[in-house]
Amino acid sequence: MRRVDGELLLFWLVPFLGITWVCAFLVFPGFVHPMSPTLSADQVAAFYRDPANLPRIRYSMVVFNWFGIGLIPFLSLIVMQIGRMAHPTPILQFCYLGCLTGGPTLFTIADLFWLLAAFRPERPAELTQLFNDIAWVTFIGQVGFLIAQCAFLALAIYLDRQARPVFPRWVAHFNLLVAAALAPASFVGLALSGPLAWDGLLSFWVRNAAIALWIVTMTWVMGRNIYARHGAETVVP
């Protein structure tokens, strides 16, 4: 009989989350054409006061508040996979475990500041601009845990020396590539325009595309692994 361990349930949360994330991303008026950091305080306040924007800001950020955290169960499945690798100690599992709440926690802080800015848009413009700055710097610049997560997974895969490794080696190369793509966003504070600015090519588009590509690719890789393992377990009664 098939043993029910619930991993498939956690796995199938990911496509559902993906849909909510894409929808919320498209609804938030500050993402599709990312807000420029060069806007004046009055222009930022006008963005939040605009009756066409305000409900979209609130609803998209409420959805992100609900589901932004949702990737943690999937990341925990990756911790399980690291545990199945041929390592003499659990230290790389501990490393990954120590990272996985970091990204979602920081994203939640950004989300709260966007929601606060939208809560009383009549507030003095300079305060709305301050909340908006904190939200954007926290959202774009906080890539450290994501980079480390990719690097720790890559390290775990390289050191998984057994006849049938848990992940193929290209997954490690891919994770390092994603880590490199995320790195420039750390320096978001250095420029208000150009590729490093929070609406720039590197900090916004490359960073977010790398995260999206990572989620899609890792979902596919993890799906294959989990189904293969469950298939193997059902053969043996």
Place this chain on the structure above:
Amino acid sequence: MSASIAAAVTPRPSGLPGRIAWHWRHDPKAELWIIWYAMVFFYILFGIVFVLLTHVIPPPQPYWDPPRVVQWFNDHHYGLLSGFGIIFLVTGLVAACNALIGYSIWRMSVSPAFAYSYIAIYSLSATPGLLLTAIALTVGAMRPERNPDLIYWLYDMAIMCFDGTMGVFLIGTLVWMIAILIDKNNVFPKWFGYLNICNLITEFVVAPAWVFKSGVFSWNGTIAFWIDTVVFAIFTVAFITLLKRVIVRDDFGTGPLPDGDARTAIHPEA
């Protein structure tokens, strides 16, 4: 298993690159050493950023007025923005430090609950104790023309998050201390358990910084800052050194750690 057999038959070459490659291929402790070096790298970088680039250690004055604070931001504009960019980039290495200490606790005779609570508490610590500081100072530095009163608020938020985040370090250190003192596997010497008490007490000593804006108890005062920082520095150097000894002595067993180098215990043929 394959690694230990290979270690027995593959001689270790001379020369640094050759030795690094050998350890990567054949040393079963490679994962522990990589994490240990990551920890050392993180603390060195942390020192460079906080002391040399951003000038947050030693801290600026808590009694300055807003114009003086704005001047401080302007004096260190690029240092703050590039320094905290580096911190944002390498934040995740905090997880390496926590994992290695967590592993050292996991290797003790105590319940794994100690290791799990240490890792959970310290995973949380980076957000209030490090990143909120870095975010607030980045936001403060990126717009020098912002209203000085708002820059003043970012300044307080930054320095007080950095110095005034206490509970995570208090309870985290307490968990580690209890584990060391009741451990039967001799992972750490008992004197280090007592040194944990000193580090733990600093978290009480710093609390008055939330009240006083000048004097020995303020955020840059002799008691709240300097004594605490010296204790923390001694504590950090001690645990980095002791963790290195733990890795050398580790035999991947569950009983007491051998006193000497465990390499011969793992590879008796070597």
